[in-house]
Amino acid sequence: MTPRREAARLDREILAFIAANRRDGRRFNELALRLFREQYRENRAYRRYCAEAGVSPEIIDDWRLIPAVPAEGFRHLRLTTFPRERTRKVFRTSGTTSDRRGEHHFKRLVFYDAAIRAPFKAHFLPDRERMPLFILVEPPSARAESSLSWMMGRVSARFGVRSSGGFYVKDSRLLADRLAGDLRRVRRPVALLATALSLLAFLEWLAGRGLRLRLPRGSRLMETGGFKGQERRVGRRALYRMAHRWLGIPASRCVAEYGMTELSSQCYDSNRGKRRWKEAPPWLGWVVRDPATGRPQPDGREGLLCFYDLANRDSVLAVQTQDVGVARGQRFELVGRASGSPLRGCSLDHEALVRAGRIP
Amino acid sequence: MSLPLAVRRALAARERLSRRTVVSIAASLGALSERWLDSSDPYRRRAVRLLTERHGYAAPAAETLLDRLFGSMRETDFVRMLELELGDPRVLDGFRRVRPGDRRLLRAHGPGLITHYLAGNLPNPSIQAVAFGLLLKSANLIKESRRDSGVVGVYLESLRRLDRGLADACVLLDPSDRGAAMEAAGRSGLVTITGQDRTVRHLRSRLESRTKVVGYGHRVSVTVIFKEKLSTVTAVRWLAARTSRDVWEAEQRGCLSCWLVAVERGGGCEPRRFARELSACLDRQDRLDPTSFRSRAGERAKASHRGLWRIRRVKGQDVECLESSPPGRWQVLYEGRESGPPPAGGEWTIRVCAFEGRGWTRAVGRFRGHLQGAALEAPPSRFESCAEALAEMGVSRVTRAGKLQAPPLTWHRDGRPALAEWVRWTDWERTLD
Numbered sequence: 001m002t003p004r005r006e007a008a009r010l011d012r013e014i015l016a017f018i019a020a021n022r023r024d025g026r027r028f029n030e031l032a033l034r035l036f037r038e039q040y041r042e043n044r045a046y047r048r049y050c051a052e053a054g055v056s057p058e059i060i061d062d063w064r065l066i067p068a069v070p071a072e073g074f075r076h077l078r079l080t081t082f083p084r085e086r087t088r089k090v091f092r093t094s095g096t097t098s099d100r101r102g103e104h105h106f107k108r109l110v111f112y113d114a115a116i117r118a119p120f121k122a123h124f125l126p127d128r129e130r131m132p133l134f135i136l137v138e139p140p141s142a143r144a145e146s147s148l149s150w151m152m153g154r155v156s157a158r159f160g161v162r163s164s165g166g167f168y169v170k171d172s173r174l175l176a177d178r179l180a181g182d183l184r185r186v187r188r189p190v191a192l193l194a195t196a197l198s199l200l201a202f203l204e205w206l207a208g209r210g211l212r213l214r215l216p217r218g219s220r221l222m223e224t225g226g227f228k229g230q231e232r233r234v235g236r237r238a239l240y241r242m243a244h245r246w247l248g249i250p251a252s253r254c255v256a257e258y259g260m261t262e263l264s265s266q267c268y269d270s271n272r273g274k275r276r277w278k279e280a281p282p283w284l285g286w287v288v289r290d291p292a293t294g295r296p297q298p299d300g301r302e303g304l305l306c307f308y309d310l311a312n313r314d315s316v317l318a319v320q321t322q323d324v325g326v327a328r329g330q331r332f333e334l335v336g337r338a339s340g341s342p343l344r345g346c347s348l349d350h351e352a353l354v355r356a357g358r359i360p
Numbered sequence: 361m362s363l364p365l366a367v368r369r370a371l372a373a374r375e376r377l378s379r380r381t382v383v384s385i386a387a388s389l390g391a392l393s394e395r396w397l398d399s400s401d402p403y404r405r406r407a408v409r410l411l412t413e414r415h416g417y418a419a420p421a422a423e424t425l426l427d428r429l430f431g432s433m434r435e436t437d438f439v440r441m442l443e444l445e446l447g448d449p450r451v452l453d454g455f456r457r458v459r460p461g462d463r464r465l466l467r468a469h470g471p472g473l474i475t476h477y478l479a480g481n482l483p484n485p486s487i488q489a490v491a492f493g494l495l496l497k498s499a500n501l502i503k504e505s506r507r508d509s510g511v512v513g514v515y516l517e518s519l520r521r522l523d524r525g526l527a528d529a530c531v532l533l534d535p536s537d538r539g540a541a542m543e544a545a546g547r548s549g550l551v552t553i554t555g556q557d558r559t560v561r562h563l564r565s566r567l568e569s570r571t572k573v574v575g576y577g578h579r580v581s582v583t584v585i586f587k588e589k590l591s592t593v594t595a596v597r598w599l600a601a602r603t604s605r606d607v608w609e610a611e612q613r614g615c616l617s618c619w620l621v622a623v624e625r626g627g628g629c630e631p632r633r634f635a636r637e638l639s640a641c642l643d644r645q646d647r648l649d650p651t652s653f654r655s656r657a658g659e660r661a662k663a664s665h666r667g668l669w670r671i672r673r674v675k676g677q678d679v680e681c682l683e684s685s686p687p688g689r690w691q692v693l694y695e696g697r698e699s700g701p702p703p704a705g706g707e708w709t710i711r712v713c714a715f716e717g718r719g720w721t722r723a724v725g726r727f728r729g730h731l732q733g734a735a736l737e738a739p740p741s742r743f744e745s746c747a748e749a750l751a752e753m754g755v756s757r758v759t760r761a762g763k764l765q766a767p768p769l770t771w772h773r774d775g776r777p778a779l780a781e782w783v784r785w786t787d788w789e790r791t792l793d
Contacts, residue, residue, distance in 0.1 A: 048673075049670060070670075072667060077674060292687045293688075324660065
């Protein structure tokens with residue numbers, strides 16, 4: 001079979017696997033290895049990276065052995081299987097911790113869009129088809145480079161209602177007044193979708209005015225993004241307590257989404273307890289790796305999260321993150337972020353130095 | 361013991377202390393240092409156990425750390441420091457004419473009460489801070505880091521055995537009781553803070569503006585080696601061994617720990633060779649005590665550096681990541697041309713970058729504003745101009761490779777006087793009319 005026909009077949013099979021949304025380890029392994037083979041062949045930078053790691057497609061038969069590119073690699077390398085002129089979309093990282101922003105190039109968004117729908121529905125809207133979505137993120141028309149804005153745009157089109165809700169951030173400013181006014185008028189359950197930072201800003205805005213909203217029963221909240229690179233930080237439980245107090249949305253109706261520019265798929269909280277365990281969709285494999293040896297960690301032991309995303313069809317499927325996680329069966333808990341060696345004594349505050357912009 | 365009672369007792373001890381001469385205090389502290397320099401001293405043994413078992417130091421590093429500290433805290437060192445900083449140590453006992461011909465008589469007073477916020481598990485600045493407070497005849501309230509408490513307590517116990525009067529003027533606060541420490545700070549004439557920059561900022565912001573605060577934040581040190589010093593393999597090995605000392609001696613936990621080595625091209629040995637020699641030295645040293653602590657976060661940082669260096673190789677850059685086997689113990693990150701993130705450091709991670717001409721200023725300049733010490737290996741013809749450039753960048757101490765962790769007591773830490781900042785002066789313009 002010619003490479004082009006094999007690629008077309010792989011496209012169809014991956015899309016079918018995503019649409020089926022069913023766990024099948026053997027099938028995932030087969031598709032991941034085929035995708036790796038193609039990306040190794042077509043992606044020059046990745047091929048050189050694999051050579052550095054001493055791995056080629058012929059010598060592995062398990063998806064966990066596919067060399068994962070550090071997320072940092074998206075800042076420095078053009079990781080695509082297609083020529084530059086065929087790029088249709090570029091998502092860029094927020095650049096919170098470094099001057100240079102990471103870039104994820106796409107020649108098509110069909111895989112990206114397909115990967116959004118089922119997990120969002122399953123974890124956030126299992127009980128209804130549509131509902132008013134109030135989104136505390138800039139719309140994709142204003143932030144073309146933001147993968148989060150793109151995702152929110154897709155979600156809004158597929159699951160929102162036209163008569164109510166919308167985007168409530170403009171020119172990087174939260175339209176808190178308008179949002180609060182619109183939320184006061186709602187009579188049916190609504191959903192708020194926000195970054196942790198914009199949500200905190202809105203809750204503090206409400207608190208500052210002593211404005212308590214009681215959203216209709218069944219209303220819910222999805223937050224994402226955390227507080228990386230920000231001086232202002234609030235723990236997730238504290239944030240949910242504030243959401244309960246000022247919006248009337250209980251923690252049991254709050255869901256954290258976990259995604260990143262370098263991946264095309266997202267994970268969601270699978271439970272609502274004190275410790276929240278995230279679930280990845282069937283086409284997103286993951287491993288918690290020992291940072292020293294790179295070996296998979298057993299359940300319960302911290303390590304770095306590494307993802308294998310079939311929806312990263314035209315870049316690299318294997319991405320090594322800086323996020324620290326703990327595995328428990330099919331799920332993982334997000335523990336934090338590896339920012340550098342722990343600093344004690346009077347040694348240097350690494351993050352402060354980076355933030356100060358002294359080191360690019 | 362409640363805080364008011366602790367303060368009362370410390371102030372009463374201070375009252376008694378004020379009647380002693382500063383030379384007698386220096387003699388007591390010096391005698392205590394001599395005891396600590398004896399490797400069989402039971403207090404020293406306890407401190408070494410604490411440093412290795414609780415704080416994760418390698419045993420050789422813990423021993424060296426204490427040797428370096430107490431070797432610089434002998435009676436003559438204290439007297440010399442007081443002479444340099446105050447002109448005459450006896451100004452702490454009464455009015456003295458410090459300079460011949462000066463009609464003024466000078467008197468220096470230490471703060472009545474000092475609260476020391478001691479951070480981290482590097483005992484040197486903590487023990488020095490307490491000793492300085494005693495030399496000024498002040499009462500000292502000591503708040504150690506909750507996580508890293510212990511060694512100062514052992515020091516004070518040993519002091520009590522030798523000189524009860526001095527020990528009574530020091531009170532260890534409960535490390536977990538932040539409220540008490542804050543209250544103590546509010547009552548103090550001086551608050552010294554050693555810790556992360558944000559801790560210093562935070563505490564400063566919470567104290568009244570009239571409270572005198574001396575803060576010591578985060579800094580790092582560097583090494584610069586010029587090609588003339590790399591003429592032979594023997595010289596390279598010798599310098600690598602010296603540089604490795606600057607990494608392992610304080611486990612890269614202090615501001616005098618080396619994070620970056622800039623090595624000039626064009627010598628008898630290339631910088632890459634130096635990086636490999638340095639790796640070999642670190643490996644040998646690590647094998648002496650492979651059980652010393654490395655955190656999971658440190659391992660993650662090393663994994664991140666490894667990945668980034670691999671990416672840089674893919675980009676065709678002249679870089680190499682040299683690591684322990686298995687990985688996670690130490691890491692030497694070599695780059696043929698200084699550029700780009702991350703600023704490696706901490707837990708035996710060191711960056712070696714090659715340079716030509718004035719390239720070292722760019723490499724070192726990245727740390728501008730956060731520089732502490734510099735080990736400089738240069739020929740006599742270039743030494744002074746390089747030292748000038750380092751001083752211009754904010755370096756507070758220029759020394760030779762292998763000496764970074766052994767500052768004299770007189771060193772201007774953070775570019776400031778060691779102790780002169782803590783005192784209050786009275787000038788008596790005595791006229792004989």
